[in-house]
Every structure is written in structure tokens, then in C-alpha cells.
Amino acid sequence: MARIPYADLTQPEVQPLVERFIAERGEVLHLYQMLLHSPPVAAGWLTYLTAIRQQCQLSAALRELVIMRVALINGAPYEADQHRPIALKEGVTEAQLNALDDWQANRDVYDDTQLAVLAYTDAMTRDIQVPKDVAKAVRDIFDHQQLVELTATVAAYNMVSRFLEAMGIHSDDEREDV
Numbered sequence: 001m002a003r004i005p006y007a008d009l010t011q012p013e014v015q016p017l018v019e020r021f022i023a024e025r026g027e028v029l030h031l032y033q034m035l036l037h038s039p040p041v042a043a044g045w046l047t048y049l050t051a052i053r054q055q056c057q058l059s060a061a062l063r064e065l066v067i068m069r070v071a072l073i074n075g076a077p078y079e080a081d082q083h084r085p086i087a088l089k090e091g092v093t094e095a096q097l098n099a100l101d102d103w104q105a106n107r108d109v110y111d112d113t114q115l116a117v118l119a120y121t122d123a124m125t126r127d128i129q130v131p132k133d134v135a136k137a138v139r140d141i142f143d144h145q146q147l148v149e150l151t152a153t154v155a156a157y158n159m160v161s162r163f164l165e166a167m168g169i170h171s172d173d174e175r176e177d178v
Helices: 012-025 030-035 039-054 060-074 077-089 094-109 112-127 132-139 144-167
Strands: none
Touching: 012 039, 030 039, 030 077, 030 144, 039 144, 060 077, 060 094, 060 112, 060 144, 077 094, 077 144, 094 112, 112 132, 112 144, 132 144
16 A cells, blocks of 8 residues: 555646656556656656666667566565566566576576676665676676666666655555546
């Protein structure tokens, strides 16, 4: 159960954002309905996450692998529920998703790029500082733009999962549908 009620989507001040969420995401998900308590934060969030999800060169499969790993590490089931079907659609396999909890022991289901990305995701999420060898592994694979995009993706979805869990947002919460 969310810590505060979800925002009222019928309020005139949020209508432009509600329309934008529907246009860009197809609906106003729980996360966005909570963010709409602060229209400036909701607008900035949508712009940032749209860039991460739709405008980067980083492959969609790697992006979704990162998102699913961050959700798992941070104990964010809403994030995992939302992204599991997307991850599968983008080419992450069921075996890879099932092995994420202990990917180091299940290395055989991932390729070298995925392994480097998972190590980088873990370091950024758990330790903040990334060891030199882990940073070098992704630097050897990605150009500068892709490395920035990978780093921003890990950071963004840590932000998402931490917001979701701090606010108590879950898929089964009742909210206003649009």
C-alpha cells in the first residue's frame, strides 16, 4: 500500500502531464500517478526516463537486463513486474532472468558483454564506487556515449527503485485509472 494516496488525475494542473504520460507510455502507471503530486518532478522524470528508454544507443536488451538486476538488488518488485515482459520482448531470455539472483554462479547463460554489464550494475548499485577492473571491462566494450548511457541507466533505475520502495508503490495498489 502506498504511503500517501495517488494524485488525483482529474486536477487541471496535471492534465497536460496526464496526456503526455498516456501519449508516451500508454497509461498513467502507479509510479507516474504518485509523481504527479509534483508536476515539475513528474515532467523532469518523464523526460529523463524517456531519454534512457527510447533515445539511447545502448541496446534495449542490455537496458532491461540492468533494470531487472537493479530491481532485484534493491528489492523493488513493482519495477521487476513492470519490466519483466519488456525484458523478454527485447531479447533477455527466461533463463537469464531466472539466473539474475546469482548471476555469478550462472555465468553460462550470459555472454561476455552481459557479464561485464552485470558486474558494473552490481558495483554501482551496491558499492557506489566502481572498481577499476570492472570499469575497464565495460570501457573495453562500449564507446564513450554508450558508457555514459549505461551508467545513466544504472543510476536512473536505482533512482526509480528507491522512489518506488520509499513511497510503498506496488502493482496491486488501488489507484485512479485513466
